[in-house]
Amino acid sequence: xxxxxxxxxxxxxxxxxxxxxxxxxxxxxxxxxxxxxxxxxxxxxxxxxxxxxxxxxxxxxxxxxxxxxxxxxxxxxxxxxxxxxxxxxxxxxxxxxxxxxxxxxxxxxxxxxxxxxxxxxxxxxxxxxxxxxxxxxxxxxxxxxxxxxxxxxxxxxxxxxxxxxxxxxxxxxxxxxxxxxxxxxxxxxxxxxxxxxxxxxxxxxxxxxxxxxxxxxxxxxxxxxxxxxxxxxxxxxxxxxxxxxxxxxxxxxxxxxxxxxxxxxxxxxxxxxxxxxxxxxxxxxxxxxxxxxxxxxxxxxxxxxxxxxxxxxxxxxxxxxxxxxxxxxxxxxxxxxxxxxxxxxxxxxxxxxxxxxxxxxxxxxxxxxxxxxxxxxxxxxxxxxxxxxxxxxxxxxxxxxxxxxxxxxxxxxxxxxxxxxxxxxxxxxxxxxxxxxxxxxxxxxxxxxxxxxxxxx
Ligand code: BG6
Numbered sequence: 001x002x003x004x005x006x007x008x009x010x011x012x013x014x015x016x017x018x019x020x021x022x023x024x025x026x027x028x029x030x031x032x033x034x035x036x037x038x039x040x041x042x043x044x045x046x047x048x049x050x051x052x053x054x055x056x057x058x059x060x061x062x063x064x065x066x067x068x069x070x071x072x073x074x075x076x077x078x079x080x081x082x083x084x085x086x087x088x089x090x091x092x093x094x095x096x097x098x099x100x101x102x103x104x105x106x107x108x109x110x111x112x113x114x115x116x117x118x119x120x121x122x123x124x125x126x127x128x129x130x131x132x133x134x135x136x137x138x139x140x141x142x143x144x145x146x147x148x149x150x151x152x153x154x155x156x157x158x159x160x161x162x163x164x165x166x167x168x169x170x171x172x173x174x175x176x177x178x179x180x181x182x183x184x185x186x187x188x189x190x191x192x193x194x195x196x197x198x199x200x201x202x203x204x205x206x207x208x209x210x211x212x213x214x215x216x217x218x219x220x221x222x223x224x225x226x227x228x229x230x231x232x233x234x235x236x237x238x239x240x241x242x243x244x245x246x247x248x249x250x251x252x253x254x255x256x257x258x259x260x261x262x263x264x265x266x267x268x269x270x271x272x273x274x275x276x277x278x279x280x281x282x283x284x285x286x287x288x289x290x291x292x293x294x295x296x297x298x299x300x301x302x303x304x305x306x307x308x309x310x311x312x313x314x315x316x317x318x319x320x321x322x323x324x325x326x327x328x329x330x331x332x333x334x335x336x337x338x339x340x341x342x343x344x345x346x347x348x349x350x351x352x353x354x355x356x357x358x359x360x361x362x363x364x365x366x367x368x369x370x371x372x373x374x375x376x377x378x379x380x381x382x383x384x385x386x387x388x389x390x391x392x393x394x395x396x397x398x399x400x401x402x403x404x405x406x407x408x409x410x411x412x413x414x415x416x417x418x419x420x421x422x423x424x425x426x427x428x429x430x431x432x433x434x435x436x437x438x439x440x441x442x443x444x445x446x447x448x449x450x451x452x453x454x455x456x457x
Pocket of ligand 1: 018
C-alpha cells in the first residue's frame, strides 16, 4: 500500500461560474463571461453560455450528499464576486444566505470547504472601468475579500485569493481566449501586477482582521523542460519559468519578486506602474499555503527570432514540440505525471517546504457516452489510470519530504468550461445537459476506494 499522510485532503474543485448556474438571477450582476456571451455567442462551443452550467445553485444540498457518497472530505469552489456584491459595494442578502447555507451543508457533512475568491470572473462594472488594468481594481478586490472574510469567516478554514492568475493575464491580454481578448504584452504585465497586488492586499485584510483559518493562492504550474542542455535552451526555460510561475509563486511565498524577472522586463521596457509601498506589502503579506493546479509540463527552446521591441513572451522562449510526448488528444495537452514529483521537490527545496496541495489535476475527454456500459455507467478507465500515475509521483514526492496535504481532482460533476462549453468532460459524475441528472462514473467509485484506503494499492 502507498499510504498518504494522515488527514490528507481528498476532494475535487470547481468554480462558481462553472457550477452554480443562475448567472443572471437572484441579484447577480454580469461578469465579463455573461457579457461576452451576450455580445459574441458564436465564440462559445455550440453556443453554450454561462447561464445554466451545473445548476448547483439549486442542487447543492443533493450534490453535497453526492460528495459524501464517494467519501470526499474536502471541496473547492469560489464565491461569485458579482453575486455577492453586484455593484461592488452593496451586499446581496440572497447571496449571503445561499453561500452560508452551502458552506454549512459542506461542513455538517464532513466536507471541508476551500473557498476561492476569483476564478476568471471579472465583474462587468469593473471591466468597464478597465478591469485589472486600473489600480482601482486592487482596492475593489480588497474590499470584496474583506466582505467575504466578515460574512463567511466562521465557516471557512481555507481561503484562497485567486485561481490561476496567470490565466486571465495570458488568455485576456496575450492570446485572445478570454475577454477583452487583446494582444498587448505591456498591458498583460500591468494586469498581472495589479492582480498580484490585489492578492497581496486581500492577504493583508485577512491578517489584519485576525480571522480564523488560513489563506493561500492557487497557481497553475507547468514545470519547464528545455529542449536540450544548451545555454540558450536552458536560458529560455529559466525565463519561461520566471514569467509563468515564479512571477506569482515568489511574491506569494517568499515575499519577493525575482530580480531576474524585473531585469528582463526592464530591458524590454515592460515594467508596470507601481505604488511606493507595494514591495513592503508584498514582503509582509505572504501566504500560509499554496494550491498547485497541474495538468501538463511546458517544453521550451530558445526563441527562433527576437522582436525589438519585445512584443510577446515568445521573444524570450519558443514552444518545443517534444517528439516523445504522450498526449490527451481531446484537450491537446501532454500527459507527463513525472512533473508532479518535480513540483513537489521544487516546493520543498525552493519554497521553504511550505504546506501545499494539488488543487487541480484531471483529464478532459470528449463524447464520454461512448464508454457507457449496459448499466449506464461511464467506464472511464483512462481517467483512473491518469490519476493513479499522477498520484504515484505525488507519493514519491511526499516520501521525499515534500509537505503536501491534499489532492483535488478537476472536477466533481462535469462542468461548463469557458469557450469550450461542455466539450471535454472531467467529472466523477456525468452531467446530463437536458435533465441536470448526475450519474457516478467508474472513476468516482475508484476515488471512493482510494479515499477509504487513504492511498494507492
Ligand atoms: C483550469 C481551470 O485551468 O483547468 C478550470 O481552473 C478549467 O477553470 C480547467 O475548467 C480545465 O481546463 P479546460 O479548459 O479544459 O476546462
